[in-house]
């Protein structure tokens with residue numbers, strides 16, 4: 523039997539596009555299915571100032587496939603030296619949609635992140651005044667905190683005090699991985715939301731570690747126990763407007779992943795929509811897929827939903843999916859959900 527599903531064209535509220543050859547190789551996959559994406563600023567060097575964001579936005583625009591109207595929603599990387607005036611000007615001119623907080627050392631290219639939060643208080647206060655959201659990588663970095671506890675500890679020690687110190691600041695908890703993350707968001711009606719990745723809806727920590735180590739499932743925050751994956755699934759498929767899609771699609775070449783100290787990141791841009799259709803169908807929640815991929819994010823960011831549509835088909839015959847893409851830097855493996863989604867994107871329009 524064939525099932526057909528048509529949704530408003532989705533957006534990706536957390537995406538790594540990289541730069542140079544990698545940008546040119548991966549951007550077409552996001553631009554094929556998504557109208558807009560929040561672009562992560564963790565380049566080397568990071569996108570810190572408005573001038574950096576203009577230059578990076580222009581490189582993204584010129585890497586778009588011919589005819590694509592894909593809109594990069596730019597972010598600035600918050601450092602202890604960030605100037606509140608520069609941030610406010612970048613927001614006022616429409617250049618940036620959010621500011622990204624990486625606790626120093628939390629993940630890929632986060633060395634310039636924040637260690638002393640008192641040094642960013644003025645920037646955060648200005649953001650609250652002008653309604654500019656803060657996207658948060660929510661993990662503490664202390665070596666004495668177990669890596670599987672770093673999100674839950676961050677909520678108690680860093681995030682909740684920060685939100686108390688800066689009332690009215692709009693915060694997106696990026697790529698939540700725990701039931702504590704889900705519960706924290708649900709406990710607050712205003713100014714708080716969370717993105718959930720495709721891969722965290724599919725894998726738990728056993729997928730990474732049981733029966734052999736699988737580097738392509740290693741990302742940050744690392745996948746947790748099954749009970750947490752189920753909490754994420756329930757949140758994503760519930761229709762609750764505080765949860766929306768941020769793929770955290772984070773391409774690294776195979777040689778960069780398959781080494782003694784491999785990079786964190788799952789590359790999900792090509793098959794996210796197919797996997798999500800499978801996941802929501804499996805949970806009897808296809809009616810909420812559009813909220814998760816296309817409505818809740820724009821509502822939180824105060825943007826209109828896209829005018830176009832995306833159509834997904836589920837065919838009786840499984841489609842063979844590619845396992846990797848080629849780039850000038852080397853192959854990048856596409857996230858393997860461990861099942862054949864059955865669904866595929868048959869048509870997209872961008873309004």
Ligand code: DOR
Pocket residue numbers: 538564629630659740741742743770772773785786787788
């Ligand atoms: O897995 C991840 N990869 N998590 C992050 O926070 C960063 C990202 C990357 O840039 O590779």
Ligand code: ZN
Pocket residue numbers: 536538562770772
């Ligand atoms: Zn990310």
